[in-house]
Amino acid sequence: MNDDITHWWERLFAAQGGPDAVVPLLAAAIALAVVLLRGPWAVSRTVVTIVHEAGHALIAVLSGRRLHGIRLHSDTSGVTVSRGKPTGPGMVLTTLIGYPAPGLLGVAFSSLIVAGRQGLVLVGCALLVLGVLVLVRNAYGVFVVLAAAFGLAMVAAFATRAVTAGFVYAITWFLLLGAVRAVAELSHKRRTGRALDSDVDQLARLTGLPAGAWQLVLVVLVLGSLVVGGLPLLEPVLGGPER
Numbered sequence: 054m055n056d057d058i059t060h061w062w063e064r065l066f067a068a069q070g071g072p073d074a075v076v077p078l079l080a081a082a083i084a085l086a087v088v089l090l091r092g093p094w095a096v097s098r099t100v101v102t103i104v105h106e107a108g109h110a111l112i113a114v115l116s117g118r119r120l121h122g123i124r125l126h127s128d129t130s131g132v133t134v135s136r137g138k139p140t141g142p143g144m145v146l147t148t149l150i151g152y153p154a155p156g157l158l159g160v161a162f163s164s165l166i167v168a169g170r171q172g173l174v175l176v177g178c179a180l181l182v183l184g185v186l187v188l189v190r191n192a193y194g195v196f197v198v199l200a201a202a203f204g205l206a207m208v209a210a211f212a213t214r215a216v217t218a219g220f221v222y223a224i225t226w227f228l229l230l231g232a233v234r235a236v237a238e239l240s241h242k243r244r245t246g247r248a249l250d251s252d253v254d255q256l257a258r259l260t261g262l263p264a265g266a267w268q269l270v271l272v273v274l275v276l277g278s279l280v281v282g283g284l285p286l287l288e289p290v291l292g293g294p295e296r
Contacts, residue, residue: 074289080222088230098129099197101155101231107185108154109133109147116143125194148255152271156232156278162225163282174221175209229282232275
């Protein structure tokens with residue numbers, strides 16, 4: 054029993070050495086393919102939506118709003134319902150955080166990887182999934198969150214260290230790149246009139262700034278996250294300093 058506890062503690066919390074240089078590069082290539090190809094993206098985009106809605110929920114709670122729940126839909130859209138003051142900084146931040154949230158989480162995961170704490174990325178994923186599971190309020194949402202939890206459990210329980218490292222790098226790259234694609238899709242939908250009440254339109258009503266200005270803010274945030282989170286992941290490939 055003690056040996057099992059020690060094994061899991063070391064697997065999840067102990068510092069680990071960096072992988073071979075091919076791992077971050079291969080993980081980046083796989084994540085990029087998933088984000089760019091229509092079929093894989095149509096399936097995997099729900100992961101971005103989960104983080105998007107979790108971001109709304111977290112800031113809603115931190116800003117003192119009353120959270121009523123999250124709904125995830127089969128078209129990969131989602132909605133977070135909260136109650137509170139309809140204007141003010143809290144509402145602005147709650148509305149703003151959704152699209153940058155996957156990229157910001159990717160930056161956090163990248164920092165853990167660089168520090169040799171790859172296991173903590175799995176812990177972070179588990180906490181995110183459990184938190185959303187408690188908040189989700191529709192059957193499809195429960196299904197997709199449980200599916201994500203099952204996949205995560207399989208990696209944690211059965212994957213080798215090398216496979217786990219590849220998964221950790223891949224999910225981090227996916228979050229960084231997926232945030233960029235989600236913002237690009239938002240821009241396209243707004244241009245074609247298919248996003249009449251998007252987050253940026255709500256921000257425009259809340260602040261008086263044009264929706265286009267908020268769209269630019271989102272672009273800067275997700276591209277900045279990609280650079281800040283992505284470059285450290287490529288250190289083994291680019292010949293960065295040994296950790």
